[in-house]
Structure formats: structure tokens, C-alpha cells
Amino acid sequence: MKLYILFFLMPLFIFCQVKQNNDIYIIGRGTISKKKFVGDIFNNINKNITHIGIGFLESDSLMVYNVSLDKRIKNSSLIVEGFADFKNVNDLFYMGVWKLEISKTDLLIVKERIKEIQKKEIVFDSRFDLDNGDTNLYCSEFVQIVINSIDNYYYFPTEMILKNSLKTIINKDTFLYFPTDFFLVNNKFQQVDINQLNFKL
Numbered sequence: 001m002k003l004y005i006l007f008f009l010m011p012l013f014i015f016c017q018v019k020q021n022n023d024i025y026i027i028g029r030g031t032i033s034k035k036k037f038v039g040d041i042f043n044n045i046n047k048n049i050t051h052i053g054i055g056f057l058e059s060d061s062l063m064v065y066n067v068s069l070d071k072r073i074k075n076s077s078l079i080v081e082g083f084a085d086f087k088n089v090n091d092l093f094y095m096g097v098w099k100l101e102i103s104k105t106d107l108l109i110v111k112e113r114i115k116e117i118q119k120k121e122i123v124f125d126s127r128f129d130l131d132n133g134d135t136n137l138y139c140s141e142f143v144q145i146v147i148n149s150i151d152n153y154y155y156f157p158t159e160m161i162l163k164n165s166l167k168t169i170i171n172k173d174t175f176l177y178f179p180t181d182f183f184l185v186n187n188k189f190q191q192v193d194i195n196q197l198n199f200k201l
Helices: 003-020 032-042 104-116 139-147 166-170
Strands: 024-031 051-058 061-067 078-082 092-100 157-160 174-177 188-193
Touching: 003 139, 024 032, 024 061, 051 104, 051 139, 061 139
Parallel strands: none
Antiparallel strands: 024 051, 024 092, 051 061, 061 078, 092 188, 157 174
């Protein structure tokens, strides 16, 4: 009888384990049109990533929060979309997903930080300036703000000495920024096989 009850409850136990997932995900994509300027020049580790968002398991789907250049929801560039919509761009050539295991408490902190940012009308920061207010953000700047709300996960910006055309475009001698692969300096972010994730993509 005990074995029968255990056999009956096992699927429910597994189901609850999946539904109560406390992991957060960094979802990165690469587009051909941005690789030469974004990935090749500014990234330090993975040259293929040109845009990132932070994802959570919500119901049975992976939802991606990201600051978009060309999409707006309720007049804000901070949008939330399903994984399928996130990767639905014309010149996509790369997708990557990284997982970070955190506590339930830290997960609540991260989600609360996102809610605070969602209360504002976020504008995509095409100048990539870290000192122009908390409503002007770009994709990796937003993700690092969220990740930095967790203890022991503080990231510092990368500094680049600008030359030639880049110096003219950005109008600075030095450039402080967060590359789209900034999180990869921490080996606690583990890349996962997209096709083996235990939820609907």
C-alpha cells in the first residue's frame, strides 16, 4: 500500500519541483546586423551575443524581461515576452541560455527589483551612458542592475579607450559600459542546452 501511494505521488512531486523553480536565466541572442558593431567590438568572452534579457519560469513558459531597441509596451522599452517572441528576429544567427541557481529569497529580491523598474517609463539608451538617469537603460545595463540586487553578484563596468571613428561617435575618450556578455566572468552562470529545458519554449 505504501509503495502504491509513493508511486501515485511521485509525478506530483516532480511537477511541483519544476513549478517551484528558483533559477534565473540569462537569455542571449545574436543578430547578424549587430554582431560587427556590438559583439565583435565590445564583448570580452562571447562575441556572438548582441542582446540579452533576464528570464524566469512563469507557469510552464520561460518569460524574458529585456530593454528593447525597437519594441515598446505601455510606452516603455522594458518589455516582457515569451522565449519564442524573443528569438523571433529576422537575422538571428545565435541563441544561448545560462542558468543561475539562487535561493527563493534572492529570487523574490530580483523580481521586486524588476517591478520597481517597471513602474517607470524606460527609454532605450542609444548613447549607452551609465550616468544619464535610471530611466535611460540598454539591455545589458538593465540585466546587471537586476543581478546586482543579489548579494555577492556585483559587477563593475568595462572601460574602453576609444579611438578613431568610435571616439567620434560616442564623443568621449574613454567609455564605461556593460557588454552583453558581462555575466560570463562568473562561472556560476552555467550554459544550458535549450532543447533540454523542462518547460515550454
